[in-house]
Amino acid sequence: MPHLDPNSIRADFPILDQEINGRPLVYLDNAATSQTPRQVMEASRDYYSRINANIHRAAHKLAREATLAHEAARSTVSRHMNSRHEHEIIFTSGTTDAINLVSNTLSLSGKIGRGDTVVISGLEHHSNIVPWQMLCERTGATLKVIPVLDDGSVDMEAYADMLDDSVRLVAVNHVSNALGTINPIEEIIAAAKAHEALVLIDGAQAMPHLNVDVQQLGCDFYAFSGHKIYGPTGIGVLFGKEEILDTLPPWRGGGEMIKEVTFEHTTYNDLPFKYEAGTPDIEGAIAMAAAIDYMNALGMENIAAHENTLQERATAALQDIDGIRIYGTTPNKASVISFSIGSHHHYDLGMLMDQMGVALRTGHHCCQPLMARFGITGTARASFAAYNTEEEVDLFIEAVKKASMMLG
Numbered sequence: 001m002p003h004l005d006p007n008s009i010r011a012d013f014p015i016l017d018q019e020i021n022g023r024p025l026v027y028l029d030n031a032a033t034s035q036t037p038r039q040v041m042e043a044s045r046d047y048y049s050r051i052n053a054n055i056h057r058a059a060h061k062l063a064r065e066a067t068l069a070h071e072a073a074r075s076t077v078s079r080h081m082n083s084r085h086e087h088e089i090i091f092t093s094g095t096t097d098a099i100n101l102v103s104n105t106l107s108l109s110g111k112i113g114r115g116d117t118v119v120i121s122g123l124e125h126h127s128n129i130v131p132w133q134m135l136c137e138r139t140g141a142t143l144k145v146i147p148v149l150d151d152g153s154v155d156m157e158a159y160a161d162m163l164d165d166s167v168r169l170v171a172v173n174h175v176s177n178a179l180g181t182i183n184p185i186e187e188i189i190a191a192a193k194a195h196e197a198l199v200l201i202d203g204a205q206a207m208p209h210l211n212v213d214v215q216q217l218g219c220d221f222y223a224f225s226g227h228k229i230y231g232p233t234g235i236g237v238l239f240g241k242e243e244i245l246d247t248l249p250p251w252r253g254g255g256e257m258i259k260e261v262t263f264e265h266t267t268y269n270d271l272p273f274k275y276e277a278g279t280p281d282i283e284g285a286i287a288m289a290a291a292i293d294y295m296n297a298l299g300m301e302n303i304a305a306h307e308n309t310l311q312e313r314a315t316a317a318l319q320d321i322d323g324i325r326i327y328g329t330t331p332n333k334a335s336v337i338s339f340s341i342g343s344h345h346h347y348d349l350g351m352l353m354d355q356m357g358v359a360l361r362t363g364h365h366c367c368q369p370l371m372a373r374f375g376i377t378g379t380a381r382a383s384f385a386a387y388n389t390e391e392e393v394d395l396f397i398e399a400v401k402k403a404s405m406m407l408g
């Protein structure tokens with residue numbers, strides 16, 4: 001029986017307790033960045049008040065403690081996504097950085113070249129499009145895109161037709177940030193594996209809502225960002241299978257990623273340090289681990305069940321408003337509603353909603369090709385988190401009705 005009381009959760013999020021333009025803040029921009037609970041802030045404060053020091057290679061106590069806390073954060077991530085080894089967890093600055101790590105090292109590796117194919121989907125965020133375009137430009141490989149159906153799901157038949165032995169990599173998101181579609185990644189991965197292609201999953205939007213088990217999924221890479229899971233900005237994760245990462249070259253050179261340096265020759269460190277050049281975001285990793293602990297204390301199933309209730313309530317009420325069009329009508333969705341009113345510009349709608357205290361995201365959501373697929377330049381997007389309430393959904397709906405009247 002799902003149990004999550006958003007009103008008690010809200011006490012952990014001081015930022016939510018404020019007025020915007022004289023109205024209570026209704027924060028529905030969680031797919032862009034979710035808010036941070038006290039427990040995460042406390043982890044950052046504790047780090048800076050007790051143990052701040054650069055990690056590795058120091059004789060002193062603070063450095064040892066900082067190193068232990070940083071590596072404990074890696075264990076937390078590893079347990080949370082069930083990676084086989086802790087050293088398969090690479091700290092990055094976010095999802096974008098993680099995908100660029102994979103695309104750059106694959107380009108350098110020579111594993112992808114002319115005649116090879118990289119497959120992405122039409123639902124992708126720019127950060128899971130542009131790095132692959134860059135890889136294709138550098139290597140001569142061809143980029144193919146799985147089309148998106150009218151309901152916002154990927155065309156699995158077209159995907160099956162696209163797969164042949166030239167496909168070296170399939171890179172798709174787990175959940176679409178623009179429409180909320182949950183992709184059937186188990187099927188996508190299994191089909192890719194039948195052709196021995198590598199698979200990267202962009203999990204930026206899945207990690208806040210779903211249980212992710214990378215061993216069960218069988219993907220080679222899985223990327224996500226701290227700031228979408230109630231953690232800080234500037235930190236994220238690349239999970240990569242040991243047997244693949246061990247065959248890829250290093251990317252950024254510098255401190256930490258080496259074993260031995262002479263002017264003639266450098267040998268590289270083992271995983272995960274091979275991919276963590278320079279001083280990492282130590283506090284960010286620790287705070288992100290605190291955010292993972294926070295989500296697990298609430299229970300991922302409870303979070304998902306609560307958000308689904310909000311999503312269903314909001315979708316049903318929106319559908320009753322004249323002129324509303326919802327993009328992404330597949331029932332397999334997580335915590336995102338993308339919509340428009342008549343032919344009104346999404347930005348005007350967003351501004352009016354802001355005047356009523358409701359924070360939405362408007363625009364192309366870093367998915368310009370997807371917007372073009374639907375013949376639009378953007379949408380208004382409401383996205384939910386564990387701390388949102390049914391009362392907030394009702395305030396959101398009231399505000400949409402008023403905005404709709406004002407826009408005429």
Ligand code: PMP
Pocket residue numbers: 031032093094095096097125127128173175176177202204205225366
């Ligand atoms: N992929 C998806 C699906 C996203 O929603 C986002 C963030 N909007 C990203 C990638 C990029 O994440 P970041 O900006 O944290 O690197």
